[in-house]
Amino acid sequence: MIQKIYEDNATGKISDERFSTMSMAYEEEQKSLKEEISDMQAYLETETDKSESLQRFIDKIKQITQPTKLTAELVHEFIEKIVIHEPGHLDGKRYQLMDIYYNGVGVIRGLTPEEMEEAFQKHLAKRKINKVKTT
Structure with a gap:
């Protein structure tokens, strides 16, 4: 011009x-x-930096909320301590209880060996029913 x-x-x-x-x-x-x-x-440039930071944050949150493996970082972030109890035997099967103390939550009671067996049997029965429904 x-x-x-x-x-x-x-x-x-x-x-x-x-x-x-x-x-x-x-x-x-x-x-x-x-x-x-x-x-x-x-x-x-600022927005690109923010976007990259946000993506790193999202990736980190996914690792925490959808863990594929137990990492030291995840353990330190969410678990205060783990208490492993003496092994025992029930109906000829060995079992061992453990308590996981979560940060800010405390211990969340785990299943007893009897409850674990019952839950496992219910799971097997449910799988069997679902298999029959799909055929």
């Missing part, structure tokens, strides 16, 4: 005064646009 008004001024289509006014206006606009580009690039 600046080149066009220069040519128009050179050929006499616009006056020197008009050329000067238009040229100054275009120069200010160009300067303003360059500053906006700089500001937008800084904003984009």
Whole structure:
């Protein structure tokens, strides 16, 4: 645009005064646009950093809420202590109780050996029923 008004001024289509006014206006606009580009690039970099930080946070939360393996970080974050009791025998089967003390929650009672066996038998029965339904 600046080149066009220069040519128009050179050929006499616009006056020197008009050329000067238009040229100054275009120069200010160009300067303003360059500053906006700089500001937008800084904003984009900040938003990209925020996005990457958010993604790292989401990944960390997924590891905690959907753990695929027990890590030291997960244990230290959520478990205060684990108490392993003496092994015992029931109906010829060995069992061993443990208490897990969670941070901020305390111990959540685990199942007794009898309750574990009962829950396991219910699970097997439920699987059998579901298998019959699908065939």
